[in-house]
Every structure is written in structure tokens, then in C-alpha cells.
Amino acid sequence: MRITYYYQQKNTPTAQNKLDTHLNTVLASFKPIGLEEMDTVKLMNRTDTKFIFNQKKLVPVLEQLNHSYSCFTIDTQTVSTYNTLYFDTDNFLLYKQHHNGILNRYKLRHRKYIESDLNFLEIKFKSNKERTIKTRIKYNLTNELDLRAMGFIEKTMPYSATSLKPNVWINYKRITLVDIVNGERLTIDKDLEIINQDKVLHLPNIIIAELKRGNKQNSSFINLMKKMHIQPGGISKYCLGLALTETNLKTNNFKEKLLKISRI
Numbered sequence: 001m002r003i004t005y006y007y008q009q010k011n012t013p014t015a016q017n018k019l020d021t022h023l024n025t026v027l028a029s030f031k032p033i034g035l036e037e038m039d040t041v042k043l044m045n046r047t048d049t050k051f052i053f054n055q056k057k058l059v060p061v062l063e064q065l066n067h068s069y070s071c072f073t074i075d076t077q078t079v080s081t082y083n084t085l086y087f088d089t090d091n092f093l094l095y096k097q098h099h100n101g102i103l104n105r106y107k108l109r110h111r112k113y114i115e116s117d118l119n120f121l122e123i124k125f126k127s128n129k130e131r132t133i134k135t136r137i138k139y140n141l142t143n144e145l146d147l148r149a150m151g152f153i154e155k156t157m158p159y160s161a162t163s164l165k166p167n168v169w170i171n172y173k174r175i176t177l178v179d180i181v182n183g184e185r186l187t188i189d190k191d192l193e194i195i196n197q198d199k200v201l202h203l204p205n206i207i208i209a210e211l212k213r214g215n216k217q218n219s220s221f222i223n224l225m226k227k228m229h230i231q232p233g234g235i236s237k238y239c240l241g242l243a244l245t246e247t248n249l250k251t252n253n254f255k256e257k258l259l260k261i262s263r264i
Contacts, residue, residue: 030071050234069177081114
């Protein structure tokens with residue numbers, strides 16, 4: 001698969017632009033936080049709790065969080081662009097392990113942070129204790145993985161680096177909120193775009209929120225989700241991308257989540 005970066009094109013003025021304007025106004029009410037302060041809440045070893053809901057609920061959610069969280073901001077910009085390329089084996093072993101609920105599983109991706117111009121090769125490990133451990137190196141992927149990248153993969157994953165191939169792009173916009181006092185980070189992903197070979201899907205109505213904590217202590221966001229009757233439960237963006245674009249893969253264990261997304 002040829003490695004090429006895709007960038008979301010700007011939309012013409014529509015109702016979506018009005019929603020984005022309202023969103024930016026609400027985000028401006030948050031206390032800004034920069035990269036240096038963000039580093040105090042890296043949470044490379046953590047627990048994750050995901051929620052999926054309609055983008056129409058995003059502004060009402062944020063309006064109730066600005067007293068509890070700061071918003072990651074770069075030069076007044078509060079929404080960041082992420083372009084992510086995922087890797088898997090030819091027979092989609094990493095996807096299948098996730099689909100089958102196997103713990104002690106891995107995910108490999110290359111992520112480009114557009115606004116900050118940072119690039120990382122990242123490995124996520126989901127342990128049998130339900131913790132997520134992320135390891136990464138700064139790495140600018142241009143075409144094929146080089147010896148440094150392959151060494152990092154084989155040191156961190158129980159797979160040969162040559163068996164892992166790039167297969168799907170997941171691009172999106174991200175809002176990152178941080179509660180330094182309670183040591184938690186909340187990522188809110190919107191405007192999902194899935195690119196798998198010649199298939200391109202846009203999911204503009206879907207919001208995927210993920211709360212990342214060192215421990216499952218009390219959380220303002222969790223309390224708000226309960227108040228709004230939004231139940232926890234999500235799906236890996238990687239698995240979502242493949243489930244929607246690879247017709248020969250099993251998706252039965254994701255059926256309930258895919259139906260929820262379809263209704264949204």
C-alpha cells in the first residue's frame with residue numbers, strides 16, 4: 001500500500017459551519033493549556049472509558065465542563081487535526097484479536113499531528129488487567145518502515161515488523177480537555193474520515209469521547225454522561241474503519257455498536 005497523507009478539505013458554508021462557530025465559542029470559554037502542561041498528564045499507562053453520541057450533543061456537553069477542565073490550545077486553536085495510518089498483518093490478526101475480545105493485544109499506528117507538526121510511531125497494548133499502555137517514538141514516516149522503526153516494533157510487539165503492513169487511514173478532528181487536579185485527559189473526536197484503498201467514508205455526526213485516567217476515580221465527565229443518559233461503550237476507530245470497509249471480516253461482536261452508530 002502506498003503511504004500518502006490525506007487532508008480533509010474545507011467545506012463550503014453550511015449548517016455545519018454554524019455548529020463549528022458555536023463550538024469554537026464554547027471552547028474559547030475554557031482555560032487554555034499548552035504542550036508543557038499537557039506533559040504532566042501523559043497517562044501512558046491508564047484505564048480508558050469510551051462514549052459515542054451525536055454531534056448535536058457536543059456543545060451542550062462542553063458547556064457543562066468548562067469549570068472542571070482546561071482545553072489544549074495551540075496559538076488560540078482548540079481543535080487539532082490527526083491523520084493516523086494503522087498497520088496489521090495480511091490476515092488482519094490485530095483486528096481479529098480485538099473483535100474476539102482477546103486481551104494482551106496490540107495496535108500499531110503512525111500518527112501525524114498536523115498543527116504541531118509532530119509525527120509518532122505508536123504501539124498500544126491492552127493488558128489482561130484492562131489497562132492501556134502506550135509506547136511511542138518520534139518518527140516521520142515517508143514510505144517504508146526503516147530499520148529504526150522495525151527495531152522499535154520488534155522490541156515492543158511479539159510480531160515480526162515485516163509482517164505488519166499499512167492498511168487503513170483514520171483521520172479526524174480532536175478536542176483535548178485536561179483535569180490536572182484529578183489527573184485525567186478527555187479526548188473528543190469528530191469529523192471522522194476513513195480511507196481504505198479506494199473507499200472513503202465520512203462520519204460527520206459521530207462523536208467518540210474517551211476518558212483516560214490513571215485510576216477509575218470520580219470524574220466530572222462520567223457524572224455528566226450519567227446525567228445525560230449517555231451510556232459508556234465505544235469501538236476502536238481502527239476496528240470501526242475496517243468493519244465499515246472490509247466486507248470479508250467478521251463484525252458480529254461489534255453488531256450492537258455498529259447499529260448504534262448507524263442510528264446516529
